[in-house]
Every structure is written in C-alpha cells, then in structure tokens.
Amino acid sequence: MVVCWDINDSLETVSTIKALNKAIMRRNPGPGLMIHSDRGLQYASKAFRKVLQGKGYVQSMSRKGNCWDNAVAESFLHTLKGQYLNHEVFKDFVQANIVFLNT
Numbered sequence: 001m002v003v004c005w006d007i008n009d010s011l012e013t014v015s016t017i018k019a020l021n022k023a024i025m026r027r028n029p030g031p032g033l034m035i036h037s038d039r040g041l042q043y044a045s046k047a048f049r050k051v052l053q054g055k056g057y058v059q060s061m062s063r064k065g066n067c068w069d070n071a072v073a074e075s076f077l078h079t080l081k082g083q084y085l086n087h088e089v090f091k092d093f094v095q096a097n098i099v100f101l102n103t
Contacts, residue, residue, distance in 0.1 A: 002076070003022075003023040003026055003027055004019055004022035004023045004026060005019055005022075006018045006019035006022065007096065007097055009093040011040065011042050012042065013042045013045040013047050013048050014047075015042070016042040016045075016048055017047060017048055017051055020035075020048070020051060020052075021051075024055065029057075030056075031057070032056060032057070032058065033055075033057045033058070034057070034058045034060050035052060035057050035058070035059050035060065036060040036061070037059070037060070037061060038061065038062065038070050039061050039062070039064065043061065044061070085099075
C-alpha cells in the first residue's frame with residue numbers, strides 16, 4: 001500500500017522527510033516500525049536518520065549490489081509509469097507536480 005509520497009525536482013533529504021512525516025500523520029505507527037530503503041543519499045543522511053531515531057523506528061538497507069529488497073517498489077513504479085501515466089513525458093516539473101497532486 002502506498003501511504004504517501006512527495007515529489008521534488010531533486011533528491012533532497014527534505015522531500016524524503018516530508019513524505020515520511022505525511023505517512024506518520026496518516027498511519028500513526030508506533031516505535032519499532034521498520035523503514036526499508038535503498039542506499040540513496042537522502043535515506044543515509046543524518047537528518048533522515050535522526051527523524052527515524054527520534055520516532056524509535058528501525059532503518060533497514062540492503063547491502064551494496066543487492067537489489068532484491070527493492071523489487072516490490074521497483075515493480076510498483078514501473079506499473080505506475082506504464083499503466084497509470086501511460087509513459088507520459090512531462091513538459092516540466094510544474095506539469096508533473098500538477099498531475100501527481102490531482103491523483
């Protein structure tokens with residue numbers, strides 16, 4: 001289940017934290033929640049890890065070169081791009097943001 005998302009025109013940690021905070025507000029998970037992510041800079045950042053630690057969440061990352069843990073997320077994104085967006089190419093970030101905000 002997709003709980004929330006945030007789109008941004010860069011891989012800034014602030015966008016990742018914003019999405020996490022939206023998910024927390026919607027689902028109100030307790031301490032011990034496991035957050036699995038890839039090894040991206042935004043997930044490995046001190047700021048993101050500090051938020052997780054403050055909530056008592058556990059972070060899980062795969063070893064380098066081990067993509068199997070992300071297979072479900074990659075499959076979902078592939079379906080989203082292919083079936084929902086029909087491989088649409090957006091004119092710019094503003095147009096993409098409008099499409100996602102209206103979903």
